[in-house]
Each structure stands twice: as structure tokens, then as C-alpha cells.
Amino acid sequence: xxxxxxxxxxxxxxxxxxxxxxxxxxxxxxxxxxxxxxxxxxxxxxxxxxxxxxxxxxxxxxxxxxxxxxxxxxxxxxxxxxxxxxxxxxxxxxxxxxxxxxxxxxxxxxxx
Amino acid sequence: xxxxxxxxxxxxxxxxxxxxxxxxxxxxxxxxxxxxxxxxxxxxxxxxxxxxxxxxxxxxxxxxxxxxxxxxxxxxxxxxxxxxxxxxxxxxxxxxxxxxxxxxxxxxxxxxxxxx
Numbered sequence: 001x002x003x004x005x006x007x008x009x010x011x012x013x014x015x016x017x018x019x020x021x022x023x024x025x026x027x028x029x030x031x032x033x034x035x036x037x038x039x040x041x042x043x044x045x046x047x048x049x050x051x052x053x054x055x056x057x058x059x060x061x062x063x064x065x066x067x068x069x070x071x072x073x074x075x076x077x078x079x080x081x082x083x084x085x086x087x088x089x090x091x092x093x094x095x096x097x098x099x100x101x102x103x104x105x106x107x108x109x110x111x112x
Numbered sequence: 113x114x115x116x117x118x119x120x121x122x123x124x125x126x127x128x129x130x131x132x133x134x135x136x137x138x139x140x141x142x143x144x145x146x147x148x149x150x151x152x153x154x155x156x157x158x159x160x161x162x163x164x165x166x167x168x169x170x171x172x173x174x175x176x177x178x179x180x181x182x183x184x185x186x187x188x189x190x191x192x193x194x195x196x197x198x199x200x201x202x203x204x205x206x207x208x209x210x211x212x213x214x215x216x217x218x219x220x221x222x223x224x225x226x227x228x
Contacts, residue, residue, distance in 0.1 A: 034216065043116070043203055043219035070170065090155065096207060098143075100217060102155040 002027050002095045006103035014111045019063075019078040022107045023091030026072065032094040033074045035065055039087045045050075045088075050074060061085070086110045116220035124226045129221030130192040133223045137213055145217060146179055146189050147203040155203075161187065163208055190227050194227045201225070 007022040015092040019055050025031055048059025056065045065076045074091060091103040117136040125131055137144050145160040159169040161181045169179070174194070181187040191198055201224050205217040 036219075041221075043221045044205075044217075045219070046216045049216060098162070099157055099160065100145075104154045 002031075002093060002101055004091050004093050004101050006089075006091050006106050008106055009104060010107045010109070012109040012111060013081045015083055016080050019076070019081045019085065019108065021076040021089050021091075021108065023060040023074045023076065023103060024072050025074060025091075025093045027093060027095075033065075033067065034092045034094075034100070035059065035063070035074075036077050036090045036092060036102075037061075037087050038090065044090060049077070055106075081108075081110045083110050083112065116204055116206055116218055118202075118220035118223050120223060121221060122222065122224045122226075124228065125194055126151070126228050127195055128193045129227075130190065131194045131198075131225060131227075133189040133202050133204075133225070135187045135204030135220060137187070137204070138218055139185070140220070141206035141208050143207045143209040143217075144187050145183060145205040145207075146187070148200045149203060149222070150200045158189070169220070191225075194225075196227045199225055199227050 002112045003026045005024045013019055034049045035047040037047050038044045046056045049061050050057050058064045063078045065074050067074050088105045088107045090105050092100045119134045143162050146158040148156045148158055158171045159179045160167055164181045177191055179189045201222045203219050203222045205219045207215045207217040
């Protein structure tokens with residue numbers, strides 16, 4: 001069955017440091033992959049998506065993710081963390097049944 | 113566009129009571145999704161509709177849960193009778209679904225349900 005695994009339920013970085021949130025997927029066909037962000041008491045908002053075009057995808061707020069088929073990964077990065085980046089981040093994959101399969105989420109904390 | 117609208121934003125009820133959650137998708141979107149979010153289980157898809165027709169309700173936990181979409185601009189999720197373990201945040205999302213295409217889902221702000 002298709003699945004999405006996010007490594008690390010909680011990541012803490014200092015302001016200005018690199019942000020790296022890990023996501024691995026399992027899929028028997030080329031996947032469509034997404035990263036969503038959820039700020040406290042809000043719904044999910046799309047950060048970026050991969051749909052088999054460029055393997056390096058740029059999103060909003062300075063985030064980007066690289067699709068690596070050989071590693072079945074779609075890790076999310078940002079060169080310099082900002083306090084406002086503190087939120088929960090979800091990696092998701094679309095399956096052929098038209099459903100989004102979400103990872104368990106990674107909570108990002110940013111220390112001043 | 114106002115985005116996906118959900119009501120109420122917060123609901124506190126007592127065990128055994130009926131609860132109805134409401135969702136208005138983004139105009140022009142033809143797919144609607146109901147999710148439940150808890151600390152223990154994360155985000156779970158409960159049911160989704162395409163062109164007002166339920167496509168997959170395999171995520172609906174029990175017969176106490178039911179969902180309807182009488183028209184393209186309105187959907188309800190009903191729990192009857194409610195139980196404390198139903199306490200969660202319920203999200204509605206909508207998207208445009210086309211054959212061969214994959215579009216993002218737009219999420220509403222959620223309804224925080226507390227069953228006492």
C-alpha cells in the first residue's frame with residue numbers, strides 16, 4: 001500500500017539555521033507529492049507540489065523540496081529559518097484512487 | 113474568494129447528542145473531502161465526494177458517522193450519537209479534479225469538536 005513517512009515528529013532549529021524536514025514515500029508508480037504547512041489553530045496550506053516536472057520544486061516562504069526517485073525521498077528545506085516558520089509540516093502523496101495520503105507530520109520549532 | 117468555509121468553528125456537546133458539521137467548498141471546485149485530525153492518529157480521510165457523489169467512504173469510522181453533499185456548494189458531516197472519542201478537529205477541503213490531473217486541496221479552518 002502507498003505510504004508516506006516523515007522522519008522525526010519534532011525538529012528544532014535556531015533562527016537563521018538550515019531547515020531540513022524529511023519525507024520518504026512508497027509508490028509503485030511515479031507519485032504526486034506535496035508539502036503542506038499547518039499553523040496553530042488553522043487549516044493546512046500548500047507549500048509546494050511535485051507533479052513530475054522539475055525535480056527541484058520551489059514553494060512559498062522560501063521553502064523548496066527535491067524529488068529523488070533513487071532514494072524515494074522528497075525532503076523539504078529552507079536555507080535560513082525564521083521564527084514565523086514554526087508550525088507543523090505534512091508531506092503527502094496522491095494515490096491512484098484520488099486520495100491524499102499524509103505523513104504523520106513534523107512539528108518545527110525555531111529558537112531565537 | 114473566501115476559501116473553504118466551515119461552521120461552527122468550535123462545538124462542545126455532551127455524549128449522545130447529535131452533531132452536524134457544515135462545509136461550503138470553494139466555488140467551482142468539484143471534489144470535497146472530510147478529514148479528522150487527532151494527536152494519536154494524525155490526519156485521516158473520512159470520506160470524499162466528486163461532483164456531489166460519495167466516491168470513497170472507507171475512512172468513516174462507524175455507522176454513527178454520515179456525510180451528505182446535496183449540492184455543489186454544501187456538505188454536512190453528522191455524528192449521531194456522539195461519543196467522547198469523537199473529539200477532534202474536523203477539516204473540510206475542496207479541489208478541482210480532472211482526469212489525468214492532480215490539483216491541490218484547499219483546506220478550511222476546521223471545526224474543533226469536544227464531546228464531554
